[in-house]
Amino acid sequence: GIQVEQSPPDLILQEGANSTLRCNFSDSVNNLQWFHQNPWGQLINLFYIPSGTKQNGRLSATTVATERYSLLYISSSQTTDSGVYFCAVINTNAGKSTFGDGTTLTVKP
């Protein structure tokens, strides 16, 4: 099946810093989503981005489908950004959605 690798696995930032999270995938995909899982376990949809670039406030994401990676940018990080960020991909031929192992972000005040 498709492999999804996220890096780094853990990231500690000082409030106000910027960061880039990466998601690599091993096959072509029809869907790619970035999620933030808060401390209560809720998965919040950040971006649906099978290709191209999108921005939402301090967050932006870029997917280069031909090179099989996606990047999530967080600018001016806040303590509320802490949590686990997951990348999830779907290849409809394989018929299965696959999550990466996540990046655990800790933003310190």
Place this chain on the structure above:
Amino acid sequence: DAMVIQNPRYQVTQFGKPVTLSCSQTLNHNVMYWYQQKSSQAPKLLFHYYDKDFNNEADTPDNFQSRRPNTSFCFLDIRSPGLGDAAMYLCATSREGRGDTQYFGPGTRLTVL
């Protein structure tokens, strides 16, 4: 407005005692999914419904079953929970097909005593 609702948020059951988790949606989406997420791991897809068509992942244990009586509701039945089934169970929906954006509920955290 709540879109994907899961009840209960916390469920405690005894080893071997059947338990049912509930998911409902107000989005009128065709597809509903159940994921299992164990501590410090990524969510793992158990199965999904496209309308009434049930799709089981190959590695989902037989102990797990699902029902979708109508568009709005989907249930996860664990017939004989073991200690290894303690996890967060996440329900998600998408409008059409597996390539569509997925929206997640808040999850039900299952404890097995």
